[in-house]
Amino acid sequence: MIIMKIVLGADQYPEYINGAATFTARLAAGLAAGGHTVDLLWPSADGRQDTYLEQGVRVHRLRSTRLPGRPRMQVSTPRGVRRQVEDLLQLAGPDVVHVQSHLGLGRTLLRTARRAGVPVVATNHFMPENLLHHVPLVRRFPDAAGRLAWRDLERVYGDADLLTVPTGRAAELLAAATTLAPADVVSCGIDLDRFAVDRPAVDGGAPTVLFVGRLEREKHVDELLRAFALLPPALGARLEVVGMGSLRPALTLLAGTLGVAASVRFLGAVDDDALRAAYARADVFVMPGTAELQSLATLEAMAAGLPVVAADAMALPHLVRPGVNGRLHAPGDVVGLADALTALLADPGLRTRLGRAGRAIAETHALGATVAAFEDRYAWLAVTRAGVRATGRSLATAA
Template sequence: MPSGFPRRIVIGADTYPPDVNGAANFAYRLATGLAGRGHDVHVVCPAARDAGSERVTPGGPTVHRLVSYGTPFHPTFRVCVPWRIRGEVARLLSRIAPDVVHVQSHFGVGRTLIAAARRAGVPVVATNHFMPENLIGYVPLPGRLAAAACRLAWRDCRRVFRRARIVTAPTPRAVRLLREQGLDGTILPVSCGLDLRRFAQHPGRGADERLRVLFVGRLDAEKNVDVLLRALPLLPARLPVTVEIVGDGSRRGELEGLARTLGVADRVVFHGLVGDQEVLDAYARCDVFCMPGTAELQSLATMEAMAAGKPVVAADAMALPHLVHPGRNGLLFPPGDAPALAAALGSILGDPAVRAEMGDASREIVARHDIAATLDTFESLYQEAAEASRRLSTARRGDRYEHPAHSGR
């Protein structure tokens, strides 16, 4: 490890396991991966209940839980109020004395850590996983109010992240989105990464010989799982297809009702939240993975399916075209277009040779997203941020020292 390399890292996360979402999963992989490389990693995140706590895991990150509050718009998401945690965050940074702070959002924990780190002279790296659409769906607002709320949310994100030395986003499309919203400075695409070896299982089969289409993710508005359900009765009758849905969320009851209304409830399996091995088994036994979401800054679930060697049918929206190369490892369909989704699924499900070729291509495409490469990149960015901070600090000290001579005194 190079001399002077940052070894004490604080990761600020407004969502962290046991939360189940892409940002929480990435923060966990990042923290455990860096700790596994010998860094002293501290995670600062909301408590799962009202009171805070600290947990030290031998060989892993130390997790500092801050006092948090439940929200009326989501059953599990909790928030930290900046003025309530400000003192504790400052004390933590003083005690830990990190070389770098890496925040995963601009919400309560992220913005409080950025402010405290700036006061302490600690360099900040920020990663954006945010799109307003991921939150607006929880608060029913009419069109104009929703648009105004999105503009305000982006303005707030821009204001907070401008205080970071380096900002990253999971894909080039996600970087472009930040620039379109007016964020300037150093913004770089860095994949969230996966431990690809975990998904290299032998293909499995269900208890029957039915073809299986899989969705994995939150059952919330922006995931558009209803489009997949509406496509199911439009598939050719000769194809015996079952849709498996792994995950839970605010729209589950509504989706179960829609399956009954469409007359396909006997062909849809809602697994809910399941353990890691059950998720791996679901990837292994499916024939096609489907991602109809329209607010994906990267889509870890899609990457996991690709690592499992599966063809993907996805909405032609946001970052999904970075993963799905039409005709090579899957197909794209116009967002919200159930007949087009049915046509795409039918063309792949009906041809075993095409499924095999596309599955092999998925593995090739996702290979560059291995978590090891992501950790390498962030280690380099931490070092770059720390060195830039030291140069700036030295320059400022020089300015203060030289000022009397230049002033003529």
């Protein structure tokens, strides 16, 4: 194995919990554990610049500013971080740069790396649906704004040496929306041991439904609450909602309006130990989101042995196989979602069987395999870049 200097950069950051940030942190830690020198660039959660060591990774929090209308979301702008990125890249002297987005920090890092002759891997976690509702000016024109957003991604990621996406469905979406080169599929991966749970064959307690994710429009937690209100009272079911987001006040109000507030717990953002405990308490995991390019939370639930009820949308059908490890419902079908939940909550034996199958599927997404896959790609790019420098060819010609 070639030991390398690697710089990772993402516009998503851990305090604003999402799959891209979680993946970036786990990949960085896995690479550092393998002996690589890893620098990780993230926007600061409070706007102030900082550098510290975490799990063997040098973490650099870059200057950021609050996104208008989103008091808990910070963004780094190209103008605001250009000099910092240039200085950090010179200090790190990387063999390869890996960006996780095409937005302010990501595009600045990618373009700075290109000017410095450093090869770049770009992973796409983006769908317009995950971003546009955060920007008030474009909410009225979602279709046009979505097309412009894809064009912007195409311009930025067109300068990368290698593209990756977490699922085959994500690759299809990128190919349909852009003219970029075909992307390699590399799962974001999960730490299987971290989420493993020993579940009793029979549990006589009140069954618990769990959702983990951002409380934003594309997750459709409002539909989950409406479906939960339709469950037979005899089940005595409870719902736990883990995550933060702009819709929490509205969702809390909706739970009260539906008459289920006493059975619903909004836990907010939680640490790793509390997250594992939530998976351990749950009997069924639900993901009604329609903009999932992989869904790490669903993978984590499967690793914890939970059956899954999910929307039949985007990449979720790649994880959830009806009758094998869970059930799918049509997006927006609240009654169908309620029926799927009722069937699983009423049958402990079925939950156990589906949960075991889900764990087996999750085992094909081990984090170690993901880290190794990126190590291989980094090494290929670094070696190819060295050969290009020696011959004067372009990297594209060498590929």
